[in-house]
Amino acid sequence: MAAPSPCSTTPRRDSYQRRRPDETLLYQLIDEHWPTFLERAEQSAGLPDFIVEEFEAYLRCGMLEHGLAQFACRQCGESLAVAFSCKKRGFCPSCTGRRMADVAAHLVDEVFPEVPVRQWVCSLPWRLRYAMGYDRKLCADVLDAFIVSLRRSLRRRAKAQLGLRSVDDPLFGAVTFIQRGDSSLRLNVHFHCLVIDGVYVRDERGALRFHELGAPTHEELTDVARWTHERLGLVLERHGRSLDELAGDAATDLLGQEQPVLASCYGASTADRQLLGDAPGQ
Ligand SMILES: [Zn+2]
Ligand SMILES: [Zn+2]
Numbered sequence: 046m047a048a049p050s051p052c053s054t055t056p057r058r059d060s061y062q063r064r065r066p067d068e069t070l071l072y073q074l075i076d077e078h079w080p081t082f083l084e085r086a087e088q089s090a091g092l093p094d095f096i097v098e099e100f101e102a103y104l105r106c107g108m109l110e111h112g113l114a115q116f117a118c119r120q121c122g123e124s125l126a127v128a129f130s131c132k133k134r135g136f137c138p139s140c141t142g143r144r145m146a147d148v149a150a151h152l153v154d155e156v157f158p159e160v161p162v163r164q165w166v167c168s169l170p171w172r173l174r175y176a177m178g179y180d181r182k183l184c185a186d187v188l189d190a191f192i193v194s195l196r197r198s199l200r201r202r203a204k205a206q207l208g209l210r211s212v213d214d215p216l217f218g219a220v221t222f223i224q225r226g227d228s229s230l231r232l233n234v235h236f237h238c239l240v241i242d243g244v245y246v247r248d249e250r251g252a253l254r255f256h257e258l259g260a261p262t263h264e265e266l267t268d269v270a271r272w273t274h275e276r277l278g279l280v281l282e283r284h285g286r287s288l289d290e291l292a293g294d295a296a297t298d299l300l301g302q303e304q305p306v307l308a309s310c311y312g313a314s315t316a317d318r319q320l321l322g323d324a325p326g327q
Contacts, residue, residue, distance in 0.1 A: 066107040099135040106131035161242040168235045177234040190276035203244040215244030232314040
């Protein structure tokens with residue numbers, strides 16, 4: 046008996062194509078160097094479990110030999126193998142890419158109102174990036190310093206432009222993504238904030254109305270930077286640190302004491318120095 050022909054004789058151009066992570070440069074690099082790197086790290090103090098798990102899950106992600114789901118058409122018997130993915134949030138390009146697309150669709154469909162949105166980016170001194178790379182609470186407080194300064198700016202502008210009684214009347218909205226790396230994969234903790242480009246104010250009947258504020262002037266931008274800097278000083282003080290201390294005193298470097306291997310990777314990465322390779326320390 047002849048095999049039944051597929052339901053669809055013309056293959057669709059948008060049909061599923063299995064991705065081949067092992068053909069990418071990133072996969073090949075990690076696959077080749079990860080075991081040696083891990084071995085050398087373990088000769089010192091080792092790496093935190095979450096990092097080992099992230100790399101090993103990535104090396105299994107999308108590889109059929111590490112698990113797959115088989116989909117088959119009951120009519121014609123055509124079948125398709127889909128490899129399991131790691132679903133990690135660190136650096137797997139496939140899983141983070143998928144997450145990015147899902148979150149973007151969610152924000153557009155469900156979260157943002159139909160008003161103009163401006164992207165604000167806050168980049169920070171490199172010594173602070175190093176400290177924020179490991180200290181989640183510090184990172185959250187630094188972000189708060191930026192957002193509060195941004196809100197202050199929008200509220201002030203709204204009060205002046207709309208003739209409001211109080212700076213507390215206008216309502217403000219923002220969504221932030223904390224990025225840990227830059228385009229050359231160095232540790233560079235910085236913030237991308239999607240901020241509605243205006244404020245909501247209640248009208249006389251209590252209904253919320255949007256007022257667009259538009260681009261900030263150079264002076265208004267400088268104010269946001271200055272206020273963030275002032276607040277940063279307070280945040281660091283609360284955390285028992287200071288920008289001067291972050292510039293070099295190893296005695297207060299908690300990460301260096303708890304996770305020396307990770308600390309040297311972070312340190313080299315933020316300072317743009319090679320840790321391994323042909324010219325370590327350069
Ligand atoms: Zn079929
Ligand atoms: Zn993955």
